[in-house]
Amino acid sequence: MASESATGAASRGAGDPPDVTLRQAQDRFIATWGKMGSAWGISRTMAEVHALLFITGQPMCTDDIMERLQISRGNASMSLRSLLDWGVVSRTHRRGDRKEYFGAEQDVWTMFRAIVRERMKREADPTLASLYEIRDMTAHLDAAGGAARAQGKKSRRSKSDAHESAPTLEATTEEHNRRLDEMLSFFQTVHSLSERFVSPTGRGLQLAATILGKAAS
Amino acid sequence: MASESATGAASRGAGDPPDVTLRQAQDRFIATWGKMGSAWGISRTMAEVHALLFITGQPMCTDDIMERLQISRGNASMSLRSLLDWGVVSRTHRRGDRKEYFGAEQDVWTMFRAIVRERMKREADPTLASLYEIRDMTAHLDAAGGAARAQGKKSRRSKSDAHESAPTLEATTEEHNRRLDEMLSFFQTVHSLSERFVSPTGRGLQLAATILGKAAS
DNA sequence: CGCTGATTTCAATCTTTTCTGAAACAATGC
DNA sequence: GCATTGTTTCAGAAAAGATTGAAATCAGCG
Numbered sequence: 261m262a263s264e265s266a267t268g269a270a271s272r273g274a275g276d277p278p279d280v281t282l283r284q285a286q287d288r289f290i291a292t293w294g295k296m297g298s299a300w301g302i303s304r305t306m307a308e309v310h311a312l313l314f315i316t317g318q319p320m321c322t323d324d325i326m327e328r329l330q331i332s333r334g335n336a337s338m339s340l341r342s343l344l345d346w347g348v349v350s351r352t353h354r355r356g357d358r359k360e361y362f363g364a365e366q367d368v369w370t371m372f373r374a375i376v377r378e379r380m381k382r383e384a385d386p387t388l389a390s391l392y393e394i395r396d397m398t399a400h401l402d403a404a405g406g407a408a409r410a411q412g413k414k415s416r417r418s419k420s421d422a423h424e425s426a427p428t429l430e431a432t433t434e435e436h437n438r439r440l441d442e443m444l445s446f447f448q449t450v451h452s453l454s455e456r457f458v459s460p461t462g463r464g465l466q467l468a469a470t471i472l473g474k475a476a477s
Numbered sequence: 478m479a480s481e482s483a484t485g486a487a488s489r490g491a492g493d494p495p496d497v498t499l500r501q502a503q504d505r506f507i508a509t510w511g512k513m514g515s516a517w518g519i520s521r522t523m524a525e526v527h528a529l530l531f532i533t534g535q536p537m538c539t540d541d542i543m544e545r546l547q548i549s550r551g552n553a554s555m556s557l558r559s560l561l562d563w564g565v566v567s568r569t570h571r572r573g574d575r576k577e578y579f580g581a582e583q584d585v586w587t588m589f590r591a592i593v594r595e596r597m598k599r600e601a602d603p604t605l606a607s608l609y610e611i612r613d614m615t616a617h618l619d620a621a622g623g624a625a626r627a628q629g630k631k632s633r634r635s636k637s638d639a640h641e642s643a644p645t646l647e648a649t650t651e652e653h654n655r656r657l658d659e660m661l662s663f664f665q666t667v668h669s670l671s672e673r674f675v676s677p678t679g680r681g682l683q684l685a686a687t688i689l690g691k692a693a694s
Numbered sequence: 695c696g697c698t699g700a701t702t703t704c705a706a707t708c709t710t711t712t713c714t715g716a717a718a719c720a721a722t723g724c
Numbered sequence: 725g726c727a728t729t730g731t732t733t734c735a736g737a738a739a740a741g742a743t744t745g746a747a748a749t750c751a752g753c754g
Contacts, residue, residue, distance in 0.1 A: 282649065284614065288611045292607040299599075317652055331743075332745065334743070337702060337703085338743090358751080359700070360701080367659075368663045387513045394506050433496065439531065449687055469670055472673060539731075550716095551732080555732085699752095704744105712739070713737080715736100715737100716735105720731070723727090723729100
């Protein structure tokens with residue numbers, strides 16, 4: 261019984277003169293979004309739930325979502341929880357209704373800022389930390405002291421290692437360190453960029469992106 | 478038998494006085510890279526193969542890779558093929574050796590440009606195409622000829638029809654279109670940005686990114 | 695409190711993706 | 725041609741990941 265509650269948008273198409281086209285457009289959007297999500301390592305269903313909430317603009321309850329997407333209660337609950345964790349969906353309530361409703365962030369830039377923020381936090385930052393640790397493992401073999409650390413200094417390997425003892429091994433380690441430093445430098449740049457993008461004052465970067473993008477198109 | 482061919486770096490650690498630390502650092506790098514790859518929708522093994530080739534800097538043959546990563550021949554072959562398709566690994570040969578050797582692109586920025594180029598081509602571009610199609614499905618209901626649309630479909634419908642039957646529906650569709658337009662605009666911006674980054678003259682953006690990144694850190 | 699209904703959790707199940715290994719397929723040299 | 729060495733393909737096996745559904749938990753209310 262609860263599944264056909266009077267939630268407006270969610271169940272409108274069932275009994276009223278339906279706008280079939282709108283419904284189809286929504287469904288295609290949901291499918292597209294889901295496909296893209298799964299290509300980027302996000303569960304398809306989670307992306308679909310988000311797409312549904314975004315494209316309808318209507319806060320919906322768990323039952324609405326279950327019915328519209330034909331998924332189980334558990335799945336819907338899990339997906340919603342994840343979306344809340346990501347900060348792209350928020351809870352709302354209705355007066356005189358004990359159900360929880362969920363609505364998607366409607367501003368596209370804000371939405372992507374949240375996504376970037378979370379992905380950085382979950383994946384890029386740990387990776388960066390690991391890279392630092394790995395770099396430290398071979399720091400003792402640095403030719404020019406620890407200065408190259410953490411700054412991605414691109415030291416061209418010196419040709420003059422006339423160490424007759426183990427030139428190959430040392431040279432190899434030196435190159436290893438150079439590669440790691442370059443990688444670290446790259447990740448630091450990306451990290452800084454993302455912080456700009458993500459920050460509350462990230463509007464500047466948004467504007468820059470828009471201008472850069474427009475100019476190139 | 479072929480798996481212990483004398484390929485230098487790949488099998489050095491086995492019999493010679495081994496640089497255990499270097500080997501461990503490489504292994505950790507490979508693991509880190511593999512984990513990150515899988516978080517971004519790339520097969521873990523493929524990422525690991527790439528990591529191995531990148532961090533050693535040494536061109537390696539299929540057998541070297543199989544042994545070092547403990548994977549099957551088929552898997553190694555498939556992963557290498559994919560990496561070649563992505564353009565981050567290239568074939569090399571050695572005089573007097575019929576085997577093929579594979580080496581990773583060593584410049585980090587070039588590498589990421591290749592990755593971005595391929596991902597855009599495979600995922601973002603199709604998504605953008607779908608979004609255009611979806612947008613066209615409801616183009617006839619545009620109130621004011623959507624400026625953000627690219628193909629400029631003419632809306633023949635007069636907006637002031639005063640259909641008293643379904644004002645809500647019209648409003649809903651209008652909002653739907655607005656959301657799609659915002660999404661399209663966002664994707665177009667990202668697309669243009671990526672083209673700048675990816676292009677041969679993409680150095681400009683690389684520089685800009687570096688400066689922006691540095692400034693914010 | 696304990697009832698009612700909403701929400702979360704989680705082991706079992708199902709689906710999708712990845713991996714293997716051996717056979718088919720080149721390419722090279724004799 | 726044909727033996728030899730190296731590469732690719734692909735059907736089935738294995739692993740990883742997603743989904744279900746029912747039981748446990750929680751929250752408001754009389």
